[in-house]
Amino acid sequence: MPTTPVTATSTSPNGAQETIMLELVDEDGNTIGTAEKLAAHQAPGQLHRAFSVFLFDAQGRLLIQRRALGKYHSPGVWSNTCCGHPYPGEAPFAAAARRTYEELGISPTLLAEAGTVLYNHPDPASGLVEHEYNHLFVGLAQANLRPDPTEISDTAFVTPAELEERHRSAPFSAWFMSVLDAARPAMRELTGPAGGW
Numbered sequence: 222m223p224t225t226p227v228t229a230t231s232t233s234p235n236g237a238q239e240t241i242m243l244e245l246v247d248e249d250g251n252t253i254g255t256a257e258k259l260a261a262h263q264a265p266g267q268l269h270r271a272f273s274v275f276l277f278d279a280q281g282r283l284l285i286q287r288r289a290l291g292k293y294h295s296p297g298v299w300s301n302t303c304c305g306h307p308y309p310g311e312a313p314f315a316a317a318a319r320r321t322y323e324e325l326g327i328s329p330t331l332l333a334e335a336g337t338v339l340y341n342h343p344d345p346a347s348g349l350v351e352h353e354y355n356h357l358f359v360g361l362a363q364a365n366l367r368p369d370p371t372e373i374s375d376t377a378f379v380t381p382a383e384l385e386e387r388h389r390s391a392p393f394s395a396w397f398m399s400v401l402d403a404a405r406p407a408m409r410e411l412t413g414p415a416g417g418w
Contacts, residue, residue: 240257240258241257241258241306242255242256242257242258242308242309243255243256243257243258243261243269243270243306243309244269244270244306244307244308244309244310245261245267245268245269245270246268246269246270246354247268248268248339248354250270250337250354252270252309255309256269258306259293259349261352262294262349262350262351263348263349263350264343264348264349264350265350265352266341266343266349266350266351266352267352268339268352268353268354269306269352269353269354270306270307270313270353270354270356271304271305271306271307271351271353271354271355271356272304272305272306272307272313272316272317272320272355272356272357272358273301273303273304273355273356273357273358273396273400273404274301274302274303274304274317274320274321274329274332274358274359274360275301275302275335275357275358275359275360275400275401275404275408276302276303276321276329276359276360276361276362277359277360277361277362277408277411277412277416278361278362278363278378279361279363280378281380281412281413281415281416281417281418282378282379282380282383283301283302283378283379283380283381283384283408283418284302284325284362284366284376284377284378285299285300285301285302285376285377285378285379285384285387286299286300286301286302286303286324286325286368286373286375286376287299287300287373287374287375287376288300288372288373288374288394289370289371289372289373289374290374291371292372293347294344294347294349295344295346295347295394295395297374297392298391298392298393298394299387299388299391299392299393299394299397300393300394300396300397301394301397301400301401302321302325302362303317303320303321303324303325304320304355304394304396304400305317305320313356313358314332314334314356314358317329317332317356317358318332323369323372324368324369324372324373325362325366325367325368325369325373325376326364326365326366326367326368326369327362327363327364327365327366327367328364329358329360329361329362330360330361330362330363331360331361331411332358332359332360333358333359333360333407333411334356334357334358334407335357335358335359335403335404335406335407335408336357336403336404336406336407337354337355337356337357337403338355338357338399338400338403339353339354339355340352340353340355340396340399342395342396342399343395344395351395351396353396355396355399355400355403357400357403357404357407359404359407359408359411360411361411380417381416381417381418382417405418
């Protein structure tokens with residue numbers, strides 16, 4: 222059985238360790254409480270609020286990232302531009318913009334809501350579960366990336382064909398196809414029919 226830390230923590234600006242809390246929701250996305258991050262992801266998983274961001278360059282290529290090897294959940298796999306969890310009471314849009322800057326060093330432009338999707342994906346490698354009510358966002362990446370190496374080990378801008386090839390040959394996050402498929406209508410609207418999304 223894989224071992225995981227007792228709690229998920231972050232380091233505050235003054236160097237103190239802080240416990241990360243997530244917002245628990247019902248199947249309609251209504252807030253019903255909070256839970257510590259790791260506890261919410263332990264089997265069978267507690268339904269919680271999350272977000273996923275899909276950013277594109279001027280050529281309509283999607284920015285994907287490879288999660289850092291040091292991450293306790295789904296390390297070393299490819300996934301969408303950015304994903305995470307709003308703090309309790311934080312608007313998903315604000316959380317998506319904040320986290321994109323923290324992870325990639327850029328502020329997305331034309332960031333727009335792209336719907337929601339609910340899923341339950343166990344991660345066999347860690348034993349953790351992604352049971353999420355996920356808010357989707359699409360936008361543009363129009364600045365040079367400055368990835369945080371503690372979060373991201375690699376990035377790539379890919380066409381639909383390149384993504385399909387990479388998805389066949391490299392590991393991706395368990396939730397990737399769920400969020401990608403749910404975001405496709407908004408991706409097409411942003412990139413136009415020639416983008417192929």
